[in-house]
Amino acid sequence: MKKVGKEIMYFISTRGGEKVTGAQAIVQGLAKNGGLFVPEVFPQVTKDELEQMTEMSYPERAAFVLGKYLAEELGADYLKEVCEKAYSSFTSKDPVPLVKVDGETGLYVLELFHGPTCAFKDMALTVLPYLLKKSCEVTGIKDEILILTATSGDTGKAALEGFRDVPGTKVAVFYPDEGVAKMQRLQMCVQSGNNVCVAAVEGNFDDCQRAVKTMFASEEFNAELAKKGVRLSSANSINFGRLAPQIAYYFSAYLDLITAGQIEYGDAIDFVVPTGNFGDILAGWYAKQMGLPVRKLICASNKNKVLADFFKKGVYDVKRQFHRTMSPSMDILVSSNLERLLFEVSGRNAELTAQRMKDLAEKKEYSITDKEKKILDEEFFGGFASEDDTIEAMYEIFDEFGYAMDTHTGVALAVYMQYKNWQEKNDCLDNKPIVVLSTANPYKFPQDVLYALSGNDVKDSFKGIKRLYLLTAMKPPKSLLDIRYRPLRFKTRVKNNLKDMTALVTRFAEGEIVPEPPSTK
Numbered sequence: 001m002k003k004v005g006k007e008i009m010y011f012i013s014t015r016g017g018e019k020v021t022g023a024q025a026i027v028q029g030l031a032k033n034g035g036l037f038v039p040e041v042f043p044q045v046t047k048d049e050l051e052q053m054t055e056m057s058y059p060e061r062a063a064f065v066l067g068k069y070l071a072e073e074l075g076a077d078y079l080k081e082v083c084e085k086a087y088s089s090f091t092s093k094d095p096v097p098l099v100k101v102d103g104e105t106g107l108y109v110l111e112l113f114h115g116p117t118c119a120f121k122d123m124a125l126t127v128l129p130y131l132l133k134k135s136c137e138v139t140g141i142k143d144e145i146l147i148l149t150a151t152s153g154d155t156g157k158a159a160l161e162g163f164r165d166v167p168g169t170k171v172a173v174f175y176p177d178e179g180v181a182k183m184q185r186l187q188m189c190v191q192s193g194n195n196v197c198v199a200a201v202e203g204n205f206d207d208c209q210r211a212v213k214t215m216f217a218s219e220e221f222n223a224e225l226a227k228k229g230v231r232l233s234s235a236n237s238i239n240f241g242r243l244a245p246q247i248a249y250y251f252s253a254y255l256d257l258i259t260a261g262q263i264e265y266g267d268a269i270d271f272v273v274p275t276g277n278f279g280d281i282l283a284g285w286y287a288k289q290m291g292l293p294v295r296k297l298i299c300a301s302n303k304n305k306v307l308a309d310f311f312k313k314g315v316y317d318v319k320r321q322f323h324r325t326m327s328p329s330m331d332i333l334v335s336s337n338l339e340r341l342l343f344e345v346s347g348r349n350a351e352l353t354a355q356r357m358k359d360l361a362e363k364k365e366y367s368i369t370d371k372e373k374k375i376l377d378e379e380f381f382g383g384f385a386s387e388d389d390t391i392e393a394m395y396e397i398f399d400e401f402g403y404a405m406d407t408h409t410g411v412a413l414a415v416y417m418q419y420k421n422w423q424e425k426n427d428c429l430d431n432k433p434i435v436v437l438s439t440a441n442p443y444k445f446p447q448d449v450l451y452a453l454s455g456n457d458v459k460d461s462f463k464g465i466k467r468l469y470l471l472t473a474m475k476p477p478k479s480l481l482d483i484r485y486r487p488l489r490f491k492t493r494v495k496n497n498l499k500d501m502t503a504l505v506t507r508f509a510e511g512e513i514v515p516e517p518p519s520t521k
């Protein structure tokens, strides 16, 4: 067996043809042929190492997991230092607290939203700028890096905040004009910093993501930028540097359960993940490949249930209506990271993966074989929640246990309940711990959360925050309260076409877009 961690790890493209180091994968984001970079082998975490990790703080655990992929190139000490720095910006004492909601049935919630922008995207985007900086150093890249980002609401803000005023970088964010929650939009449009650009697109998230991916893949566009000394990179979960820090919290939740005496080494547990672009849940599957005892990964979708149908039928079909829901960060039809999983279940068949992605682009669907479907059935459980199911689940948990959650986590809870029913029907009901990943602070969606918990409908987000505080006694994050007093800097709107979006990025790369200076008041 290859000794991992002692030599540089390589990454290969899911569509074949390219092999790069971790640092190169991070700088580049996407493979040249449009494929995604995946580790050539999955590094293993041994039982001894797991035991050592129980003694570690969260930043140390994160650095340890990252080190499995990147230590040889970026340096183990460097990784430790930057994880300490990144997670010190979190507002809770433990950056990722594991909350016991119902000890009897083993229901736990892993809160991933205590970072600067109140969503789980901070878990990776507080670390990524450091990973990118060092990756540029070790690969000898001196170009300015332009982080080109499509967002369904939360990645945009987390990328803007993570890269704000980082020397040698610029961030451009495209968000769907009608597709993000009010608080998410405000968070982005009041962004400070001299290297940032935010634009609304007259389309949905899939439109934004498709345009961004096309820009990445365009040789002509990249050559034009290169002449200006600018190079594109990605803060979306298509970038391995974004995915890697997300693997760590699966390990951490497991270790916390051991420390709390709830499980023993080797016991397999389930995770429920509210899913959109399939980045979060894929990180869980990667943790499993690295040796973490995971039984099932439960993939929770909202009304845009392409993934739930895929897990049921083995057909990925995007010929359907797009719905706007109260969990906007999951309003996605084309889940990019599924490509990485397809590559693995196909036996790492790059040709077949490329063909399927071509079918998806051209025929709007592809299917997998029975053999592949069987593998997925063993490892995953897919479900979806309607808006009513979501509200019901949020209400029930608040009513019974006094625990308030956001709308995305509500989707996960509703699917968790379906999973419990499925277990019961199949005579395999047990009370082994199930960890639900909580991806956003409830105060990011105050009106919807207030409505779900109390039936109260308020028109104004800040009034929603106030009422929600009275109801839950949970402290609202200062970063959200402050938005109210900050001027809107970005009002740019572009048409949903590649030409206009590309033109905007070009102007930004040339330094032409100077947003109104932030008020000093």
Ligand SMILES: *Cc1c(COP(=O)(O)O)cnc(C)c1O
Residues within 6 Å of the ligand: 119, 120, 121, 153, 154, 155, 237, 274, 275, 276, 277, 278, 279, 280, 281, 329, 330, 408, 409, 439, 440
């Ligand atoms: C991004 C996001 C998700 C979906 O995560 P993916 O990695 O895209 O599957 C779920 N909930 C919230 C709050 C998010 O911001």
